[in-house]
Amino acid sequence: MSLIQFFNVSKIYTPDIVALDNISLKIDKGEFVFLVGPSGAGKTTFIRLIFRQEIPSKGQIIVGGRSIARLKRNEIPYLRRNIGIVFQDFRLLSDRSIFENVAIALEVLETAPREIKIKVEKALSQVGLSSKARMFPHQLSGGEQQRAAIARAIVNNPRILIADEPTGNLDPATSAEIMKLLEEINHLGTTVIMASHAQDIVNRMKKRVVALDRGRLVRDSREGEYSYEA
Amino acid sequence: MKLRTAGYFARQAWVSIRRNLWMSLAAVASVAITMFILGAFLLLVFNINFISTSLKSNVEAAVFLLPETPREETLAVQKQIEAMPGVVKVDLVPREEGFRQLSQQFGGESELLEATGGVNPLPDYLLVRVAEPETIHDFARKARALPQVEKVNYGQEIVDQLFAVARLMHWLGAGIVLLLGLGAICLIIITIRLTVYSRWREITIMKYVGATDWFIRWPFLLEGLLLGLVGSGIAALLIYWGYDLLYHELAATFVFIPLLNDQTLLLRSSLTLVAAGAIIGALGSLFSIRRFLKV
Known part of the structure; x- marks a missing residue:
């Protein structure tokens, strides 16, 4: 069974802005999916629907066998514990060390401090930041900050990792490192969904590409490329 | 938790x-x-x-009897008023007592007697205290209905x-x-x-x-x-x-x-x-x- 399923999903912001228009697609466990398209194509709305920051206006979304639209407010946290999220602007807390920033994701689950220490150290070593655990975000480079944000997203071993333009603020070399990291995470079994503008990255990775344009799904190809005129 | x-x-x-x-x-x-x-x-x-x-709890009514009311009747009225609902206390102020109090303000009993032609013109009166100050209007109305009563004073405006x-x-x-x-x-x-x-x-x-x-x-x-x-x-x-x-x-x-x-x-x-x-x-x-x- 697919991990994420969209059935004829539309999202309309009142009064008549159509962000997504009748989208149907399936994403299987372990896939790596690029979400491409120009600004305003509906990529961010698509992502927000998966972790239930938005509710579809029409259609049905199933994540891990559960209907998103029917999720009660107090069930949302349990959905999100299965989903790690990474943003373009990192969203780290500036007054906390890298260790503490990653630990937040476990603290909210009421994890024991000893277990938090073990898991955070493991996640930091996975992203290559073990030596910078005690530093604060402003002492790190952009790429390192994004690595810390990725560590926070995966520390809880989520089934899905969502990345919204994770390389948008980074130079090409750093972006390549981040992509390598995401690919490693994907190899360990986590489904990765990444929205991106970066044509070169998408083309180089040879992964599934879902192209959106003005809210419509215009292309969905295995080992695809960015260009959606084709 | x-x-x-x-x-x-x-x-x-x-x-x-x-x-x-x-x-x-x-x-x-x-x-x-x-x-x-x-x-x-x-x-x-x-x-x-x-x-x-x-x-409010200090609100009192003075019930003045007709001037020539005999003392026995005054005492009977006192009994009657005491029996009224809501009445807590009734004190009789006899006309002699009233005259004495008045004469103090006038500088002596003999002077006052002289001024009034040798008679005490004052009536007996009863000082009445009721339990609920709000009921004093009702009490006054009932007391006025008694035949021996001339008037009832209780500082109506001040109380209101x-x-x-x-x-x-x-x-x-x-x-x-x-x-x-x-x-x-x-x-x-x-x-x-x-x-x-x-x-x-x-x-x-x-x-x-x-x-x-x-x-x-x-x-x-x-x-x-x-x-x-x-x-x-x-x-x-x-x-x-x-x-x-x-x-x-x-x-x-x-x-x-x-x-x-x-x-x-x-x-x-x-x-x-x-x-x-x-x-x-x-x-x-x-x-x-x-x-x-x-x-």
């Missing part, structure tokens, strides 16, 4: 107070000031109620005015206390919202990584509770000692005004103030973060 988590919440609340020290002090100060004003006004209303009830003022103070006081209470809540909500606003980023991130709403609320709730408790505690102490001081000052100067000197009431008011401050602080916090939880 695990015990460890409770400790985490308390720590978070404390860290937040320390990080936003000035904002926290502002919140404490605003709670202290509004609760102090509220408490002071509450005691003022209590005192006005107290004064008006003690004045007193009742009107007491009623007004009662409602006005309740209204102002309510308004002050609402004002306190608003002020506290605004102050706490500022501290919450400085942490919306943290709240958003916690929501993204799957924190439940209550997990986020608890530290804020504790923070609001603590700030409210400290603020209203200061207010209650000021009220408690301040009233004591003021009472002794005023009681010596205005001997004729009855003031409340009820330690139990004062203590209860202070404690109510503290509890109200804590509740307002906690509710203010919950209300303030509501918007930020919608992520």
Whole structure:
């Protein structure tokens, strides 16, 4: 069974802005999916629907066998514990060390401090930041900050990792490192969904590409490329 | 909730107070000031109620009998009035006594006798006290209906005015206390919202990584509770000692005004103030973060 399923999903912001228009697609466990398209194509709305920051206006979304639209407010946290999220602007807390920033994701689950220490150290070593655990975000480079944000997203071993333009603020070399990291995470079994503008990255990775344009799904190809005129 | 988590919440609340020290002090100060004003006004209303009830309980009616009424009949009327419902006490003031009192004002009995042609023109009268001051109108009407009674005096206008003022103070006081209470809540909500606003980023991130709403609320709730408790505690102490001081000052100067000197009431008011401050602080916090939880 697919991990994420969209059935004829539309999202309309009142009064008549159509962000997504009748989208149907399936994403299987372990896939790596690029979400491409120009600004305003509906990529961010698509992502927000998966972790239930938005509710579809029409259609049905199933994540891990559960209907998103029917999720009660107090069930949302349990959905999100299965989903790690990474943003373009990192969203780290500036007054906390890298260790503490990653630990937040476990603290909210009421994890024991000893277990938090073990898991955070493991996640930091996975992203290559073990030596910078005690530093604060402003002492790190952009790429390192994004690595810390990725560590926070995966520390809880989520089934899905969502990345919204994770390389948008980074130079090409750093972006390549981040992509390598995401690919490693994907190899360990986590489904990765990444929205991106970066044509070169998408083309180089040879992964599934879902192209959106003005809210419509215009292309969905295995080992695809960015260009959606084709 | 695990015990460890409770400790985490308390720590978070404390860290937040320390990080936003000035904002926290502002919140404490605003709670202290509004609760102090509220408490002071509450005691003022209590005192006005107290004064008006003690004045009201002093309301008496003088029932004057017809001048030539024989003493036996006077005593019979006294019995009749004593039997009326709501009457607490009836004192007979015989005409001789009345004459003596009057003559004191005129500088001597003989002079007054001379002026009145050697006879005592005064009637007997009865001083009547009723249990419920509000019933004095009814009593007066019934007493006037008795054949031996010439007139009933009870300072009708003064009594009416007193009742009107007491009623007004009662409602006005309740209204102002309510308004002050609402004002306190608003002020506290605004102050706490500022501290919450400085942490919306943290709240958003916690929501993204799957924190439940209550997990986020608890530290804020504790923070609001603590700030409210400290603020209203200061207010209650000021009220408690301040009233004591003021009472002794005023009681010596205005001997004729009855003031409340009820330690139990004062203590209860202070404690109510503290509890109200804590509740307002906690509710203010919950209300303030509501918007930020919608992520």
